[in-house]
Amino acid sequence: MTKSLKKPATMSDVAKEAGVSLKTVSRVFNNEKYVTEDKKARILEAAKTLNFQPAVAARGLAGGRSFMIGLFVDDASGDYVAKMMRGLVNACDATGTHLVVEVIRDLDDVSKVQRAVASVRFDGVILPPPLCDAPALLAFLRENGVPVARIGAGQALEDFASVYIDEELAAYKMTDYLIAKGHKKIGFIIGDPEHACSALRETGYRRAMAAAGLTVEDRFLAQGYFNFPSGRDAAQTLMQGAPDLTAVFASNDEMAAGAVDYLSNAGVRVPDDLSVVGFDDDIAASMMSPTLTTVRQPIEDMARQAHALICNPGDYQKIQHRFSVDIVERQSVRAV
Amino acid sequence: MTKSLKKPATMSDVAKEAGVSLKTVSRVFNNEKYVTEDKKARILEAAKTLNFQPAVAARGLAGGRSFMIGLFVDDASGDYVAKMMRGLVNACDATGTHLVVEVIRDLDDVSKVQRAVASVRFDGVILPPPLCDAPALLAFLRENGVPVARIGAGQALEDFASVYIDEELAAYKMTDYLIAKGHKKIGFIIGDPEHACSALRETGYRRAMAAAGLTVEDRFLAQGYFNFPSGRDAAQTLMQGAPDLTAVFASNDEMAAGAVDYLSNAGVRVPDDLSVVGFDDDIAASMMSPTLTTVRQPIEDMARQAHALICNPGDYQKIQHRFSVDIVERQSVRAV
DNA sequence: CTGAAAGCGCTTACAG
DNA sequence: CTGAAAGCGCTTACAG
Numbered sequence: 001m002t003k004s005l006k007k008p009a010t011m012s013d014v015a016k017e018a019g020v021s022l023k024t025v026s027r028v029f030n031n032e033k034y035v036t037e038d039k040k041a042r043i044l045e046a047a048k049t050l051n052f053q054p055a056v057a058a059r060g061l062a063g064g065r066s067f068m069i070g071l072f073v074d075d076a077s078g079d080y081v082a083k084m085m086r087g088l089v090n091a092c093d094a095t096g097t098h099l100v101v102e103v104i105r106d107l108d109d110v111s112k113v114q115r116a117v118a119s120v121r122f123d124g125v126i127l128p129p130p131l132c133d134a135p136a137l138l139a140f141l142r143e144n145g146v147p148v149a150r151i152g153a154g155q156a157l158e159d160f161a162s163v164y165i166d167e168e169l170a171a172y173k174m175t176d177y178l179i180a181k182g183h184k185k186i187g188f189i190i191g192d193p194e195h196a197c198s199a200l201r202e203t204g205y206r207r208a209m210a211a212a213g214l215t216v217e218d219r220f221l222a223q224g225y226f227n228f229p230s231g232r233d234a235a236q237t238l239m240q241g242a243p244d245l246t247a248v249f250a251s252n253d254e255m256a257a258g259a260v261d262y263l264s265n266a267g268v269r270v271p272d273d274l275s276v277v278g279f280d281d282d283i284a285a286s287m288m289s290p291t292l293t294t295v296r297q298p299i300e301d302m303a304r305q306a307h308a309l310i311c312n313p314g315d316y317q318k319i320q321h322r323f324s325v326d327i328v329e330r331q332s333v334r335a336v
Numbered sequence: 337m338t339k340s341l342k343k344p345a346t347m348s349d350v351a352k353e354a355g356v357s358l359k360t361v362s363r364v365f366n367n368e369k370y371v372t373e374d375k376k377a378r379i380l381e382a383a384k385t386l387n388f389q390p391a392v393a394a395r396g397l398a399g400g401r402s403f404m405i406g407l408f409v410d411d412a413s414g415d416y417v418a419k420m421m422r423g424l425v426n427a428c429d430a431t432g433t434h435l436v437v438e439v440i441r442d443l444d445d446v447s448k449v450q451r452a453v454a455s456v457r458f459d460g461v462i463l464p465p466p467l468c469d470a471p472a473l474l475a476f477l478r479e480n481g482v483p484v485a486r487i488g489a490g491q492a493l494e495d496f497a498s499v500y501i502d503e504e505l506a507a508y509k510m511t512d513y514l515i516a517k518g519h520k521k522i523g524f525i526i527g528d529p530e531h532a533c534s535a536l537r538e539t540g541y542r543r544a545m546a547a548a549g550l551t552v553e554d555r556f557l558a559q560g561y562f563n564f565p566s567g568r569d570a571a572q573t574l575m576q577g578a579p580d581l582t583a584v585f586a587s588n589d590e591m592a593a594g595a596v597d598y599l600s601n602a603g604v605r606v607p608d609d610l611s612v613v614g615f616d617d618d619i620a621a622s623m624m625s626p627t628l629t630t631v632r633q634p635i636e637d638m639a640r641q642a643h644a645l646i647c648n649p650g651d652y653q654k655i656q657h658r659f660s661v662d663i664v665e666r667q668s669v670r671a672v
Numbered sequence: 673c674t675g676a677a678a679g680c681g682c683t684t685a686c687a688g
Numbered sequence: 689c690t691g692a693a694a695g696c697g698c699t700t701a702c703a704g
Contacts, residue, residue: 011682020690020691021691022683022691023692024689026682030683039690055454055681056457057394057681058681058682059683062683062684063684067455077422085437089412090439098404099438100404100436101421102434103429112429114389118387119390119391119403120392287620288597357676359699360673362698371673390698393697394699395697396680397679397696399698401699
């Protein structure tokens with residue numbers, strides 16, 4: 001009736017219990033073929049009664065796989081990271097691999113990455129923005145042969161796996177959506193210049209405006225940094241320079257939320273006086289009021305796919321996986 | 337000029353390069369004493385030029401430490417998790433240890449935990465709510481001798497390290513704050529019953545009311561589940577049954593945000609018609625409008641401390657570390 | 673203060 | 689289909 005008291009069972013314990021060799025046990029835990037069903041069953045049963053689970057440390061040392069997937073982020077906060085983590089943890093569970101999170105603040109200093117990589121020997125590393133576009137980091141990982149999957153990268157790179165959306169097209173569509181609603185003077189809040197997607201989304205906005213024959217005046221644009229306060233500030237700038245706008249497209253939801261916050265405090269009603277849209281379908285988008293019309297990108301799925309690209313030994317490089325986006329219509333837009 | 341091309345350097349490489357034995361190199365990387373400064377310097381230099389970093393897998397196998405800290409959560413979303421992660425990653429960086437995130441959805445099913453623990457052999461595991469109060473999980477970890485640090489646990493447990501705040505006192509203070517502002521009819525939105533803190537916060541609220549000679553009628557209470565929609569629903573329930581309330585204390589910020597959302601859509605102005613306060617100082621608290629008065633608990637610091645309790649070989653058990661809280665005054669309360 | 677030996681728990685070739 | 693041997697890169701006792 002006593003449970004396992006301290007020392008975890010080892011593969012040899014299982015081998016002995018099942019009356020087979022070490023190697024045979026190893027085979028079943030690695031899904032190799034050539035093991036009779038008979039033995040396999042005995043081994044699995046022995047493993048179960050002994051509560052055996054192969055130790056990743058030993059497997060790593062002997063086999064060259066660490067069973068560790070690195071998620072490198074510049075900041076662990078935010079709904080974007082949370083969504084990636086959900087997708088990744090899920091994929092990890094399904095593959096017997098584990099998610100280790102590393103925060104890399106300085107995109108130009110590779111030393112921390114080098115230490116992490118050298119000590120953990122990740123089976124692969126996931127790089128969300130803005131790390132996915134950091135040249136120094138990418139170069140280091142390439143030189144050291146670390147499998148990489150980039151999420152939401154701004155530009156394609158032949159030798160790295162990548163999952164992404166067409167940022168420019170997405171912004172184009174959203175702008176077009178606003179235009180279809182009758183808006184002509186549409187403002188735009190630019191994202192953090194450090195993120196490659198910022199320029200792409202701006203381009204999409206400009207293209208859509210141009211395609212509709214609408215002019216983009218300088219005063220229609222304001223610089224933000226993908227966070228709430230900068231959205232607030234940008235809205236203020238916009239309202240001062242371009243009070244004639246009927247809609248504002250913030251290039252992410254946090255900024256949109258900041259903008260709406262500023263506006264409501266300034267007595268500008270959304271969407272009655274001004275329509276506002278965002279990008280990401282951040283959790284904040286459904287928690288604010290009015291709820292925010294935004295571009296949804298399937299981050300959780302993208303993360304899962306990124307994990308797959310890393311784990312499948314197939315030529316993971318060269319694999320570029322594009323995801324499509326939807327516009328989620330909520331309450332923050334009004335037709336004019 | 338060629339950089340490290342593939343195979344990472346090993347400790348033997350460093351030993352050779354520095355002209356010492358393997359063991360001596362090992363000594364300096366483990367901060368053992370008895371190494372002459374002279375040799376130590378040579379070793380460190382050799383390590384640097386070779387870009388050497390001890391492999392955790394090898395260290396783990398030989399030394400019995402995995403250098404992995406497990407963060408077990410029931411859901412990877414939310415600002416609470418983000419804050420913990422920030423504190424933990426920070427502590428990990430400082431100690432050469434790594435953060436592995438595992439999502440445990442079923443609090444009664446130990447099988448997933450058992451698999452993770454057996455394969456990774458965590459140096460320790462961090463348990464935030466509600467996992468920190470899950471009996472089955474705790475029992476398993478105890479039986480297997482896994483060092484544990486609980487964050488925000490509802491009840492003390494002699495044999496597990498714990499960092500926490502006095503939930504009841506915090507809720508008492510917040511209620512008292514509202515009372516000091518002249519409120520007498522104060523509503524309360526109860527948190528998820530699965531979280532031990534929910535009952536404690538409710539008790540704090542009730543005690544403060546009683547201490548002030550105020551009555552808590554049943555209609556002053558509504559059940560929530562610590563998320564936005566449930567806050568919205570609870571506010572509706574409250575407004576229907578107790579339209580005479582002048583303040584509502586939501587036992588976390590997400591519910592408070594949901595409540596405010598419902599209220600503003602229902603034409604109830606916050607704080608003019610009704611004051612609302614929350615708990616946590618979630619990022620949402622400063623992003624909503626009005627900004628939310630709430631209880632701030634130092635989650636990041638608590639997480640760092642939890643990590644320390646696990647890593648310091650001292651009798652980590654028995655160590656119960658209490659943190660204090662502050663009331664953050666913002667815009668959602670009005671004196672009556 | 674320093675080092676040679678053994679071994680951690682697996683997987684990798686290699687034989688059969 | 690199965691197993692015995694060697695070795696992954698470190699740390700642990702143990703000697704000196």
